[in-house]
Every structure is written in C-alpha cells, then in structure tokens.
Amino acid sequence: PEEPLLFEIGDTDHSGVDLPDVELGEDRLGDFARRSPLDLPGLTEPEAMRHYVRLSRLNHSIDSGMYPLGSCTMKHNPRLNEKIARLPGFADIHPLQPFSTVQGALAVMDQLSHWLMTLTNMAAVALSPKAGAHGELLGMMAIKAAQDARGEAGRRIVLVPESAHGTNPATAAFLGYTVKAVPARDDGTVDVEAVKAALSSEVAAIMLTNPNTCGLFEPQVIDIARAVHEAGAFFYCDGANFNAIMGVVRPGDLGIDAMHINLHKTFSTPHGGGGPGAGPVVLSEALAPFAPVPFLRKTSGGIELVEHVGEQALGRVTAFQGQMGMYVRALTYMLSHGGDGLAQAAQDAVLNANYIKARLEAVFSVPFPDYPTMHEALFDDSFLKGTGVSTLDFAKALIDEGFHPMTMYFPLVVHGAMLVEPTESESKQTLDRFCDVMLALAEAAKAGQSERFTGAPFKAPRRRLDETRAARQPVLKWERESEVPQAAE
C-alpha cells in the first residue's frame, strides 16, 4: 500500500481551513516581515482526511493487535479518558489563569498526587516531568540538590546494573556523574554484596529498576536500600515496571528515595506513536524538600501553585505545570479501577506473564528460572541455535502472524534476549493464540524453514527496510526534485 507524501498531494493553493483574508493596513512588524518562501503545501479537508486515514492503516496499534513488548507496558487505552480530557474545563484552560479560576484543575493534580503517594507510600510527588526519562532526570537532580545541600557535592559516581534501561546511564552522565556498572548474579538479580562492594563515599546513588528488566523482583531490594543509605547514598528506582506491583507492593516500603512513574505505561494514557508521556516522580522525606516548582499548596482560599522557591530546590524542569492532559487521563483510569482494580490489574499482568512462560518454557529457554517472573517473561535465543534464524528474524516473523515483535536483544545481559510483556489487557484467548504462534514458529525454525524468517515480514505494508542506507545517506525531509542535490559521482 502506497500513500503519497502530503507534498505530493497538496500544493500551496489548497487549504482545508476557511479564514477571512484581512487587510492589515499599516502593519506593526517593523522590518521583520517574512520574505523567504514558505512553500508549504496544503490539503483540503477531504484530501486530508483520506491521507491520514490511509497512513494510519499502515500502523500496528493496541486496538488492532497485541504488543508482546517487554519493558514497555502497552495496555488498553480507555476512551473514557480521552473523552474526559477533552472537556473544555480541562482542555480549554490556560496554565497561567488566576488560581481562583482553575480550582478544579488544581484538585485533579491534588487527587492524582494522593493516588500516587498512596500507591507508593512516599512522602511527596513532583508531577511536572514530561516523560519517564525526564522524571529520571528530575529524580537524579533532586538527589544532586540534596547532596549539594549536605555539602556532599563530591559524590560523583552512580551505580547502575548492567541490565538497566539505556536512559539510566544516559541520565546519570547528563548530570555529570560517572557511571559504574554493578554486575548481576547468575540468577538475574542484583547481589547486595556486589552493591556493598561498589559503594563508597564517592557514590551519589544507585539506579535500580525493580522489578528489574529481566522481569524479576529484586529479592534483596530492602537490603540493598539499607546498604545504600548506610553509605550516605540515595536509591533511585526506575519505575518503568511499576505495573507489576501497583497496589500489591509499595516502593516506599522497600526503602527507595525517588521513582518516576510512567503515566503512559502504568496508568493507560495512550502511547501516541511515541509520546507524549508523563513521568511524575515520587520522593522520600529526605528528598521532598528538593522537589521542583511548581507544587501544590492548600490554603484557606483553595489550592494554589507554588511557582518560585529559594535556591536549594532544583528549580523548574519545564514551563508551566506539566502534562495536565495526562493527569486527567491517569486519574480517570485510577478512579475507574479503584485501588482494588489496580491491584487486580497488577496481579493479572503477572499471571499473564507466568502463563506465557509456562506455555513456552519447554521450547523457549528461560535464562533465569529460579524465580517466578513478574509482569514479563524473558527468554533467550538458544532454541534458534543452528537454525540459521536470528532473533531479529524470528521477531519479524511474528509480524506476519498479526503480532508486534517482542522486545529483542534487551536486556543486554542475556544473549539474544526476547522479552515478552503481555500486560493485564490481553485475554486468555489472545495469550493462547500468541503462544500457539510462538510454538509453531519455533517448530518451523527448527524444521529448517528459514526463508519464512529471514525474509519476514511478508504481509506487512513494507518488507524489511534498509536502515544502514537511511543512516549513511540521511534524507530527513522532502525536497522538490529540482532541489535535491545531485550526487557527486
């Protein structure tokens, strides 16, 4: 299926909006009026509708099929959330209106904060981060601010397990920390003794994902927290996998100091083809004073935002008050589920992952079999040995069966990792179909039908794309034929 680029459909005469063409008389633009061409093609409304409907049909989506995608919690996105977020009382209010005119919006932030602090048993929450990685940044900035305030700015090391998400080391490095890896045990979890060995007065913090990226709950997490605190460091927890434990385990009970929560993973706000996300960060009492602005304060006259504080806190990490549209969606989801429903969702997510593991483990090798898995099941590619089929090939073959590929080659600690996270949204019927397909594909690979894999996908809108060419000769925007520079050769 081919859909031309919008620049190949539209031209600069066509427009899908009707606006009066006003006479400006004397303008007030000084010498700054536009002289360079815009050259911006437009589409009338029927043309635009068809372009974007047709384009969309080239996408896989939760609503059309499963994402067995480890570490990414692609769950059902309720449309009630979308409806509520579009009420004019939420969508059509400006971030700088007087507080007296936005008491409902501030109440949403307050109620969301209550839910997040209650579910995590933490002292404070900073809502404003725009995404998980932004929350991570904020959390680590708070740790830095706290240590600066203590006069411990000399702590320059952050411990990160090898299995961590790439954002963890990137965030630490972004703030000028030196990243030091903590090795995992053979069972896929972090050894408290290894952490102790790495700790020192130079260590600012540990960044740990729990449940970890192998899908395992860190059994020594409480001991690790204790050791970290005894060394004067902080415990940053990557909350990407909170979906496995919400309502069942409270991170605050484990001794963490800061954790971001992905509203777009755990609390059902839509992924949107890559964002927007929202990454509120819960903070321990020790870190609460270092939270960024703005934050809420209740007064006799209602709720207000504190938008400026002294130098100790970390300041402001974004304009305005963050992803209000996501707060509304997440709160709507929480109220729908209730505390009981969220706990049930976490347990169903874990049940689903263990069910997949149980159905597949006879054929797909499980690298860390010692513990029940949490919300995601990790396999390695040893079952493909000698078949001529790579993990990537295998994953691409799933596309032809109507599934998104699982996460591959992550976590890095496992060779040819295949990480499968079904989430609680998938029915037993779908899980069974997924397992049937996985087993049938494994059988096909072993039976030598390698062409079914190496050429896959066959039924998708595109065959495999040449990513090397894209990177070597980057074409990052459309240009008219006449504008495209001629190759030298």
Next chain:
Amino acid sequence: PEEPLLFEIGDTDHSGVDLPDVELGEDRLGDFARRSPLDLPGLTEPEAMRHYVRLSRLNHSIDSGMYPLGSCTMKHNPRLNEKIARLPGFADIHPLQPFSTVQGALAVMDQLSHWLMTLTNMAAVALSPKAGAHGELLGMMAIKAAQDARGEAGRRIVLVPESAHGTNPATAAFLGYTVKAVPARDDGTVDVEAVKAALSSEVAAIMLTNPNTCGLFEPQVIDIARAVHEAGAFFYCDGANFNAIMGVVRPGDLGIDAMHINLHKTFSTPHGGGGPGAGPVVLSEALAPFAPVPFLRKTSGGIELVEHVGEQALGRVTAFQGQMGMYVRALTYMLSHGGDGLAQAAQDAVLNANYIKARLEAVFSVPFPDYPTMHEALFDDSFLKGTGVSTLDFAKALIDEGFHPMTMYFPLVVHGAMLVEPTESESKQTLDRFCDVMLALAEAAKAGQSERFTGAPFKAPRRRLDETRAARQPVLKWERESEVPQAAE
C-alpha cells in the same frame, strides 16, 4: 483477514461495563420476571475495542477511498458536524421536554427549514421523515390527503418513468396506487407528450426524478409540471439528485409540488453503513396545509411545536420530531458552505461528472450523448462485448484497484448500465487516477485478460460471496453448534 464472531470471543460472564449489583428486595414485576435464558455473550472493553476496530477494517469507506457510485452521492462527511451533534445541548435533550427548555433545538429546526425552503423556493417543509423513502411516503401521503380533501379520492394512478428508483413505485404501491410507467425518449429524458398522453382524471400524481437517474436534467420539466397540474394531478419530485443543482436551480421554480431531500446525501450527514438517513420534504402552497405534525409555530413566547391538528392533514409519520441529530449536522454543513459554497459544490459535482465523461467517452460508450451530464455519468457495457467480462466482473475488478464499484445495472432502461457519480468531494488527482484505472481495465478486458475480472476481487477481505446459498438456506443468526438443526439428508 478473519475476525471471529463476538459470540465466539465472549461469554456470559464477561462484561465491559461495571455496574453495581443491586439487591431488589421485593420487586414490582408481578408475574412477568424473565425466565427464559438470555444467553448473551459479553466482551470486556479491550476485547470489544479490538473486535470492532478489526471488523471495521474490512469495510471500504469514504474516508479511505472513492465511491464512484451513481445515484448515491457519497460525499465527504465533515467531522465538525459530528462534534456539534454531540454537544449536550443537542444530544442530551429529550423530545418531550417543555418547549421552554429546548428553544435552541427548535431554532435549529427553524433555521434548517429556512435553508431548505430557500434553496428549493417552496412554501413549506416537513422535517420529520426518517429517510428518503420515508419522505417519499410522506410526500405521496400529502398528495393523497390533498386529493381526498378535494373529493378526488378516485385518482388511483401514479405515473412513474421507467428509469425511476425502486422506491418510487414501491411507495406508490404501498399507498394503494396503481403504477403506470412512462416511457423515456431515445435521448434519456421524459417526453412531455408521453406524459400528456398518460394523464387523465384518474391520475393522482407523477413521480419524477430530476436530474433523472440517467444523470440528465429533464429539459421539459416545466412543461411536464404544467401538463400535470392542468390534469389536476400533483408533481412529486424525487430529490435524490438535488446535489447537482442546489443553489443553482430551485425546484420550486420548475413547478413541483413535493420533493424529499436526503440530508445524508446532499448535506453530508454520514451514510453510516446504511443509515440513519433523514428525508425532509418540501411542499408547494397547495400541499402545505396537508403537512404532517409536528411542525413549528412562532409565538411571542418563542418557538413551539404543533403536535396535533385536525383530520385533514396526514397526521404523524413518526414518533417525536424526526432526525434531530441529522438536522444539526446538515445545518452545520450549510452554514460552513454558505449559499455560495453550496452552489459551488453543485457546480463542482457536475464538473467532475463531465470530466469523467470526457476522459472516458472514447472507450466507454455513452448511451445518451445529447446533453451534458449533470452530477453523474452514465455508460453502458457495449465496450465489453465479446470480452467474456460482465459488467459485474468489471465493477468487481475496481475493488482490486482501491475503488468501490460504480452503480451497475441501474437505471434499468440502459443495458448493462454503469453509473458513475464522483461528487464534488473528489480531487482532480483522484478523478484522474480513477479514469486511468477505468481505461486500463477496459484495455485489459479487451486484451482478453478475463480472469482478472471474472475472479475479482482478489485483494479484498473476501472473494466473491455466494449470495444464492445465503438466500436458499438462510442463516440469519448465530447459533451454538448444539443448537444448529441437523440437515435432513
């Protein structure tokens, strides 16, 4: 692509709504409580979302491709209309609220009436019919009521040209009239002399479509109206093709007495896979007193509905006041276009049809070449002679090219008719692609590639379906395996 039936996915435990399970205590159901099983499977919300998203993807739609569908005016459906129709002030009001609480809704009906009467230059409009055919029924009932009131109940004949839509004779027969056909001239239009010859004191009315179903404007329509009136009969005009002339020709200036208007064709309310429609009927002064209830009356206190009148009028053709949701959409569309935009739309619709005719007429034979065509271009299948490809085959081959088939075998007066109505919504780019495809297919048919046609479609969600089997052994609902009666043999 296969999507199981909802009964094959859900079961009676699953539900996608959360409702409290109330204790009734002593019910007030008398002896009438349900005892027979419902056996109604349910889906949770994620399951339902996927089922209906996947099912929808098996449909062609305006938003995904063109419908070159004669006599059906499948035009762009603006989403502004949908948004406005869902405002609580329109969607969440009850038809029996006190008039004082629905003045805005009554104003919508009043404004819509003004537009329809102005565009048609008619004296009155009855909004309530639920669809075009229902409007036709109402229009003919008004004619009958008027003649009964005149003491002319003996008029039992209705004249209908051979090229008419099936609803015309069906409506006349439904009201007990005898249908008498009027032959067309060789040029595809109705001869006023033939009408005169058919008229008598027994004729109640003529039902004429104008522009007619061959896509031609009846050149003698004013003379026909005069002859009909002179014979004491009424002129019912089928308004299905009003899209060709809105803002350009006013039916009232042609002498018609009643005409229904398809809001879902001419005024962009969505087709919805087969409805709901809306078929207001404009009426001449002679018929206005026989309009059904309810109708609007302006008083000093605002607008009210007259819901009961004496026996002379035809009474009530539906509960409440008709398709309010469609009135809102149609009025929104009218306001967007304005009078100037509607006239431009009609002219573009005619331009598009003539452009297709011009591009195709060298290959596709045009049975009535004497006049420019209006909003649709009529071809016959003589170009397929000797190819082994039927008109149906040819139309099905269009599916593989991404187009909906054109209307086939209608009007009946042309052998192997192919009726193409692009509407004003299609861009020149799309029209050119359609014409290119049509010419290429004609060439392929003539080149003897009949298998490309006789087996078509190949790329659709289904190959050709066995309609005979469906009619001979009707399976009209899903039954559990155990319930399906065993065949006798």
Next chain:
Amino acid sequence: MRYLPHSEAERAQMLGAIGAADVDALFSAVPASALKSFSLDLPTHSPEYLVEAHMRALAGKNRAAGDGPFFIGAGAYRHHVPATVDHLIQRSEWLTAYTPYQPEISQGTLQMLFEFQTQVAKITGMDVANASLYDGSTGTAEAVLMARRLTRKSRIILSGGLHPHYRDVVKAYLKDDQDLICLSPSPEGQGDILDHIDVNTAAIVVQTPDFFGHLRDLQAAADAAHAQGALLIVVVTEVVSLGLLEAPGALGADIVVCEGQSIGNALNFGGPYLGLMATRKEFVRQMPGRLCGETVDAEGNRGFVLTLSTREQHIRREKATSNICTNSGLCALAFSIHMALLGEAGFVRLARLNHARAIALAEAVAAVPGVSVLNKNFFNEITIRVAQPAVGLVERLAQRGILAGVPASRLLPEAPEVDDLIVLAVTELTTESDIASLCAALTEELA
C-alpha cells in the same frame, strides 16, 4: 472552501478537457428561466470557528438532561452510553461506509449486522430479527402491514396502552382504514384488548411496559389472539426492560417491535433512533427491512451478505414488502457494541438497577400528599395522578430546574381523563438526590 478540493486553476483545466467554455455550459439542459435566476437569501461560507460559535450558542439555549433532575421517558430514555461506543461508531470505516451492497469490501458492517440480528433475537426470544428499521413507531406500522400480509386478514386492534405516537403513526399509514381499531387510553393498565378480537382480526398490538408503565400479560393476549387465528404484535419502547422481563418470544409473540434507542444511543431530541423487529422463522419472507445472512466466498471462507432481498424495493419495486431502503445502520452499530459490552451479566444488572431506582421513585412519590401512583407493577416508569392539570405543574417544575416527566395530555389531548396524569421514568443515572428534589418540589407545588 475547505470541503472542495479544486483550485480555480484545476477547474479551468477540467473545463478545457471537457471542451466547455464555462460551467454554465454544463447546465444547458436547464430552462434558462430557472438557471441561477435568483439570489439566495442565505449567508455565505463561514470559517469553522464561527460556525461552531453559532451552533454552540443554539445548543446553549437548551436545557440538557444532565443539567438537573430528570424524569422524562415515554418512549425515549436517558441511559449512560460508554465512551467506547461513541468512539467506535465515529471510526471512518464505520461512519462513512455505504450500505453493504458490495459484500467483499463490507464485511465489517455485514458481520456486525449478523451479530446485531442475533442479539436482538436473543433478547426478544424470537427466531430471527432484521437489520433494523427507522424507529419503534414506524416499525409498529410495518409490523401491522406485515401481519396483514401474513394472515390475509385486515382487522388491526391497537391496545390503549400503546404509545400514542405509535398509534398515530399506524393511523397515518392506514389512513381512513375502517379495520383499524384504536382502543381508548388505559391509564389504569386495564386489560382492554382481548374482547375485541374476532375471526377477521389480523393482529393485536400490545405494548409492555405500556405507555403508562404497566406490565401487560402477553401470554393471555397471545392465547386469545391465536385462538382466532390472529397474530400478537408486541411493542417494547424500553428495551432495557428485557433484561428483567420475560422475553415476548417465550410468551407467544409473533412479531416483536422495539425502540432500541436505550442501548447505545443518546436522546438526540427524538432521533435518530433504532427500530428493532423480530419474528418467527416462518414469517421471515414477509418481514420488511434489510436482512444479513451467512454464506461462504469463492475460497470457502465464511462471509456475510445482505440476503432475501427479493422482498425489497430495489429488486421488487412496486411488489416490495415495504418502500424502506435504509436501516438505522449506525444506531444499530451503537446498539450492538453497547450490548456486546454489557453482555448478559451487564444487561441484567442494568435492568435491575433501573428497576430498583423505579421502586425508590414510586415509594418516594407515593408519599407526597396529593400524589397517587397508578401502577401496581412496572419496570422503570410509572404514572402519577396529581389532582390538577399536569401541563402547568410540569412547566412550573421545569422553572425550578426539574424536568419532571411527561404530562399524558401532551400526547393525548383528546382524552380529558388523562389531564392530571404525569408519566415519570428513571434510569441508572437517576440519583437518590434527584428523587428527593422532585418530591420536595412536588410537595411544595401541591401544597
């Protein structure tokens, strides 16, 4: 114009290809006296934001049902529609698809209709259902005509409990027909119809819950009708009641007509709504409206098509069973999705909740001095007598912000005996505080 894809340059190009000097040349068949011979007293085209402002202002002049206590039913009911339903029906492939005459590219609509027909058959307890009609009122008129075709008899008797609008629609369809007997309104729920059945009777039409909220004895009606070779047509205007009330099919109904608006569809000031029709298997070829059936394609895969279309106008023309050529497709889709979300568990719970609210209303309002409740049994709707003209009372309550129900006389102006009656409905959306507000206001107004 945002909806018109041509630029002026493209229009000129196309006229060139046609060989026409200008667009008027394409209208050469129009008598000159009628072509553009007028100027339209209509506004010109308008930006979207101004159209929206205009329409929002009109919407703002209506009091929405959600703005305060609300007790209006009488054939249209305010239930909660899940956001998922309204989202899905706006999907391009549902909203902007044509009638599924080309089944190869319409399997979405067709499979949905097959599922819809099955759902309707299950809740009514009938063998088969069609793919929907315009609404309950026109469906009732169609059922009456169908009964005449089936029995080749002509007498039709409408119960005094039938919704007055439905009665009026049947009267209009059978204009001046001497064989149509419309019984007087029966606000006390008296059985009024059985004595009128004779051997010439084609059908009797009984609504339950009836217009006044009473539950009617369908079994007795069926027995009496069948004894004379007549059919029983059952009308249900509140389809949610079928979650708690015995299926008409189990009680001898021959044709069941429902207004399906309650499931999946908003009030919409009266439309679009959704007519459901179900009947016995042996009557299917006399049923009006579209039918979807299962079949296979050329490769043997299951698929669905519109079928038995020899009943319909586009094939049969003047010999068709009806002139109907649409169904209420999108409303049927909304119904089917909402019903799929409910499932048996949800549908029954919804019905129980409605009935519980009605019991609460009946008890509360019976305690208001000057009010008497006419119903012994009911589902979610009751009739009260207020000992003064109901129209004025309802208007005064509206001014207090309470939409209190329908004065029976609005629909039955010819029956002075109903002048002091109000028909009141509740749904799952009615709160205890709504009921308390109503009772307080009634108490004050009647003091």
Next chain:
Amino acid sequence: MRYLPHSEAERAQMLGAIGAADVDALFSAVPASALKSFSLDLPTHSPEYLVEAHMRALAGKNRAAGDGPFFIGAGAYRHHVPATVDHLIQRSEWLTAYTPYQPEISQGTLQMLFEFQTQVAKITGMDVANASLYDGSTGTAEAVLMARRLTRKSRIILSGGLHPHYRDVVKAYLKDDQDLICLSPSPEGQGDILDHIDVNTAAIVVQTPDFFGHLRDLQAAADAAHAQGALLIVVVTEVVSLGLLEAPGALGADIVVCEGQSIGNALNFGGPYLGLMATRKEFVRQMPGRLCGETVDAEGNRGFVLTLSTREQHIRREKATSNICTNSGLCALAFSIHMALLGEAGFVRLARLNHARAIALAEAVAAVPGVSVLNKNFFNEITIRVAQPAVGLVERLAQRGILAGVPASRLLPEAPEVDDLIVLAVTELTTESDIASLCAALTEELA
C-alpha cells in the same frame, strides 16, 4: 472490571497451567514484609457514569477560556483547532500505536514524522528538524547543551526577552553553572545581549516575538554571535508568527526551538505541548531527539525509519546526546495535520488575522486612560503598563469574567520593575466585543 479480560474461572485455569496454588505464589520473591502488607486508603472501582460525574464536577470548577473574553498568552495560545484534527488523532492506529521501532508496521507514524520534519524545516527556514521534543522550554535547554557540544565552548547567554520559565529550565539543567549568563528582563524590548558575547561564548539565546511581545533583530544577533564563533539559538513560543515574520533560518539562526502548541493542540493547562527543533544540516549529528529518514525496503519501495539513532540513549547509553527517549508524537501528529490543512495559504491568513487582531487590541487599549503600551512592534502579543500592581488588577478583572492577561510578576517575582506590567495576547478567536469588554473593564478599574 471492564478493563480486565479474565473471568475468575480463567484465572484459576491459568494458575493451574502455571502450577501455582494462588497468585501470591507468583510474588514469592517479594519480601514478606512488603507484600500486601497494607490497606490502601483509596476508593474501590467505580462504574463509568460515576467516574464521569466526578471528573465533570471537577472540570466544572474551572473557568474555560471559551467562557468569556480571554487574553492570556505568554507561551501558550488559544487557537482554533479544526474538528478534523482532533478526530484523526483519536483514531486507534494513531492514538494507540507504539514508538515506530519496527518500521515495517509503523509506516503511518514514520511517514507522518517525515512530513512533520519537512513542515518544521520549511516554516523555520532551516535545513533539518527533528521529530519533536517535549516542549519549547526543555527544547531550549537541549539546544543550549547541543551548542556546547558543537562549539566545545561553554558560555551561554540568555536574552532578557526569553520566557522566564524557559530561562528557569535552562538554569535547572545547568544547575550552578558559572558560564550561564541570564540577562535581566527587558520589558522595553531593548537589545541587551550583543555586548555580552565573547570568544568563550557557545551560544546566545534570543526569543522573538519575545516574552513581552517585541520583535527582536535576529540578523544583528546572528552577525554578532558568528563574529565570535558563537551560535545563535532562536526561540519562538508562538509558532503562528512564522506565517508573517521572516524565517529565523534566513536570518542566520543556527538552532531554532519553537513551542508548537499553537498549531493543532489545545491549551490543556500547560501540557502536553510540543517542542520543535530545527538546525543546520552539518549540526544534525549533535541534535537530540528522534529523527525519521527516508530509505527503501527489500523490494525497493520507499519507506521510512528512525535513523541516526547512534545519538540516542537506547543505543549509546551514557554517551547519548540526551537522555530523551520519547518525542511528543501525538502532538506532532496534531501539528502536522493542522499545518497540512492550513497549507501556505491558510497559515499566512491565520497569521495575518492574528496580527490584525493585535493591532486592534493595541490601539484600543492604548486609548484607555492609565494604560500605556510598551511595544512599537509585535505579532499577536503586547505588554501594557497599568500604573498599579498588575496581580490585583488581573484578579479583579477575572472576577468580572475577563481573563485579561498575565501579570509579568507572576513569572518574574524577583524583578519589582515589572510589577505593573500585563502581557496580553490575542488570536483569531478574539472578537471585537472581547476587546471592547476588556477596555471597558480596564477603564472602570483604573478610574
């Protein structure tokens, strides 16, 4: 629970297949002291209609911008978004799709991003744009870091016309950095930055129209910066201005950051918004954020992929250009659709309309006794001096139903010299009567 597909029976079946006695057995790695060792002080699950009622009540406690005259801008603007835009972004295949890491089944998102990048490059006049960042403020911080990487120099100078929130975000990102120079607010629009540029300067950051609405001379800033080997970062918070104002790329900008909310996205009380970033071709490998590029598939068909991802954290980990791992995908889609609907003709007309309204505002408000307008030139936003504390005045105007603009001191509490300033914006949605209401109210309040 409507969102959870398992029945109890299915859960039991699955536990059986796993061989676990109960679900707690699956949590055996959790220390016993932490597993379900608490009861949550949270409500239990709730029907959709009650959740909706709760949230509607909260929404009802806010005054929506559309409820009356509205003049707030200062980095977020209330423009009309066509209904088509919001409809399309809610389509399942856009709304619920994942990041397009698997290009074979993500061509919709990828082609859209390629089109988006092209649109952003065109309006900014730059060579290349990325696939969006969180918003304009964080984008500005990213641009500053990018400039340091590109120049290997460290001094950063922020203009006094930069939005104070943007300044604060840069300060937080560069916490305690001595090489960050933040100039004092410049409400009179004075050129304040050129004198501070030295040979150690990595970049200067200039916003236009600036926070107070003044248009800044980018060409002079570019020349001065380039003369010292520094880069010019241009910030635009009102992207509609680019329909009328010269493209930063044509005036020497090296990196352009915009807040893209104005096109396609609602006010949303501050988020989600949309960061646009564009730069010169030669700088692309130091640009943060996702990039989409054109390539071919195994059959030679054109297709699109995320590319140059060696810049990104999931590949480079601690060596990445940024820790960013999302873009603002759905907001970018809304932007791209709205911009496609506008096209050049609509975009320019929209900008002209905004500017015309601003001229009308500036003239009207200048005539109010006690008000002076600070701007000589502007796009759609101006600053007025009111000779009394602006905070109280704005609050009193709000009580009159007029949302009159932003007191500068709300964002600049440390600068007493701005206490009597209000920043006022208009858009195409501002009517003449809105302006008249504002002026009348101001006249009364200042009398």
